[in-house]
Every structure is written in C-alpha cells, then in structure tokens.
Amino acid sequence: MTLEQFFTEVPEAAAAFSGGADSAFLLWAAKEYGCRIHAYYVKTDFQPAFELEDANRLAGMLGIPLTVLELDILSVREAEENGQERCYYCKKAIFSRILGAAETDGFHVLLDGTNASDEAGDRPGMRALRELQVRSPLRECGITKARVRERSRQAGLFTWDKPAYACLATRIATGTKICREDLRRAEQAERLLAGMGFSDCRVRLRGKEALLQVTEAQMCLAVERRTEICEKLRPVFETVVLDLAAREPSV
Numbered sequence: 001m002t003l004e005q006f007f008t009e010v011p012e013a014a015a016a017f018s019g020g021a022d023s024a025f026l027l028w029a030a031k032e033y034g035c036r037i038h039a040y041y042v043k044t045d046f047q048p049a050f051e052l053e054d055a056n057r058l059a060g061m062l063g064i065p066l067t068v069l070e071l072d073i074l075s076v077r078e079a080e081e082n083g084q085e086r087c088y089y090c091k092k093a094i095f096s097r098i099l100g101a102a103e104t105d106g107f108h109v110l111l112d113g114t115n116a117s118d119e120a121g122d123r124p125g126m127r128a129l130r131e132l133q134v135r136s137p138l139r140e141c142g143i144t145k146a147r148v149r150e151r152s153r154q155a156g157l158f159t160w161d162k163p164a165y166a167c168l169a170t171r172i173a174t175g176t177k178i179c180r181e182d183l184r185r186a187e188q189a190e191r192l193l194a195g196m197g198f199s200d201c202r203v204r205l206r207g208k209e210a211l212l213q214v215t216e217a218q219m220c221l222a223v224e225r226r227t228e229i230c231e232k233l234r235p236v237f238e239t240v241v242l243d244l245a246a247r248e249p250s251v
Contacts (some may be wrong), residue, residue: 006137007033008229012104013109015107016040016095016134017057017066022113022145024159026138027064030111032155038107039066040098040181044073045180046090046167048187058159067105071097074178078167082178083084086169088124095132112135118130145251163200164250185236196225200250204232210237216246 007030017023017039030037044164049170052068059066071094074080078089099110114127114136129136138148152160171186172178182205189203189210198218205209210233214222222229222242233240 001141001142003029003137003141004033006141007035010035010109010135010137012107013038013107013111013135014098014107015039015111015115016098017055017059018113019046019053019058019159020113020165021152021159021162022115022138022148024054024058024113024157024162025148025155026111026113028152028155028157029137031062031064032187037064037111037130038102038105039064040069040101041066042069042071042094042097044071044094045183046073046169048165048168050191051165054159054162058157061158067101069097069101069144071090072114074180076183079218080173080178082169082174082176083175085124086174088128088167091125092132095134097120097131112136114139115145116142127155159163166202171203182242189233189236190238192236193229196228196232197221200247202247206241208238210240211243212240214225214245215249219244219246 011034013030013035015026017027019041027037028040039059041052041086054068073090076089076093079086079093079123095110101216102110112134115138118139149160161182168183170180170184172182180247186203186205190201193201198214200215202213204213212222230240
C-alpha cells in the first residue's frame with residue numbers, strides 16, 4: 001500500500017503530533033493526499049519546551065489545525081514510579097487523552113508517526129498503541145526512517161534532519177521515582193548545552209551529578225570546553241561527568 005492509497009481509504013483522521021520528523025512527515029503526507037487531518041499535541045512534563053515550539057511552527061507552515069492538550073503525566077502513578085513499564089503507561093495515558101479529544105471533535109481514526117524502521121516487537125509503548133487501535137501509516141506503507149528524512153527534505157520540512165529525541169523521563173534511571181524538579185534540571189542543562197553548539201546530546205541524572213553524553217563528533221568539543229560546561233551547569237548540578245563512551249547519533 002502507498003501513502004496515497006492509505007489516505008484515499010482514510011479521508012479524515014486525527015494525528016498524534018510530537019513535533020518530530022516522523023509525525024511532521026505524516027502530517028505533510030496527509031495534506032498532500034487530501035486527508036482532512038487534525039493534529040493533537042499532548043503537553044506533559046516529559047516533553048521539553050522546544051518540541052511544542054516545533055509543533056506549532058510545523059502545523060502553521062502546513063496550515064493544519066493543532067490542538068494542544070494538557071496532561072499531568074506524573075499523576076499516572078506507574079509513570080511517576082518509573083519502572084520497566086513506564087513507557088506503556090505513559091503512551092496509554094497520552095493517546096487516551098488524544099482519543100477522547102478527537103472523538104469529541106468528530107474524528108474516529110487516530111494516527112501516529114511510527115515508521116517501518118521502528119522495531120515493534122513487544123516494546124511497551126508499541127503495545128499501548130496496539131491496544132488503543134492507533135494506526136501507523138508510515139509503518140503500514142513500509143516508509144523507513146531514511147525515506148522519511150529524504151522525502152521531508154524534498155518537501156522543504158525543517159524537521160527533515162531533526163534528531164530523534166527521547167522524552168526527558170529517560171534521563172532518570174529506571175526505578176528512580178520521577179519528580180518535576182529533576183525533569184526541569186535535565187531540560188535546563190540540555191538547553192544550556194544546545195546554546196553552546198552541542199546537538200544530539202543527553203544529560204543523565206545521577207542524584208546531584210550530571211552525566212554528559214555526546215556523540216563522537218562532539219567529544220573533542222566537550223573536552224575543549226569542559227571548564228565552560230562546568231560553569232554553566234554548576235547552578236543545576238554539583239558535579240558534571242563526561243561519559244567517554246561516545247553515544248550513537250540519533251536517527
């Protein structure tokens with residue numbers, strides 16, 4: 001099945017929009033092939049501010065209506081407790097919130113941006129989507145991540161080379177209860193590093209210590225600017241540690 005065929009069969013739908021490359025391309029494709037699409041972004045403490053900024057920018061660029069929904073994700077006990085199944089409970093809460101709003105708005109099909117390169121298996125988040133009967137057109141039509149990026153570049157979408165971004169909850173070790181202050185510290189630290197020219201980096205929380213993970217391409221930059229990094233992060237963390245095992249770039 002092609003995307004054009006998919007959207008011929010599904011002429012109107014709601015779409016979960018994260019502000020990332022996959023869901024951005026999904027919105028473009030829906031509009032390109034004549035689907036009446038409405039985007040929904042769920043704002044939680046697990047998402048950094050720039051994701052919503054990107055979502056608003058992209059929706060405006062495409063002329064697609066965007067509804068921003070609020071969700072207190074830490075009121076979901078299993079998400080707050082941060083166990084092995086955190087992603088399942090988080091996804092289920094987020095997509096249930098969208099489904100409720102979409103039904104009220106008259107949409108009976110919900111789409112997400114999972115692509116054909118995503119390994120479904122029994123991943124907790126994917127299980128939640130299956131249970132809620134969320135459809136993934138990119139996956140169903142065999143559109144890989146590489147294809148998403150190439151077609152997004154051709155379409156002029158600014159998200160075409162945007163790195164994948166795991167939610168802020170992943171900065172906190174599994175089994176450690178999540179609090180808003182820790183999420184805020186992780187977001188603040190990564191924003192400061194972005195301002196210094198770092199991209200696709202992660203700041204993992206280890207109590208009052210920050211573990212900085214950068215790609216191989218930026219390892220030398222991290223070492224060269226270690227003094228400045230420590231000065232900028234000192235108001236947030238007592239200690240900053242650099243992981244010498246370079247992180248794999250996000251795809």
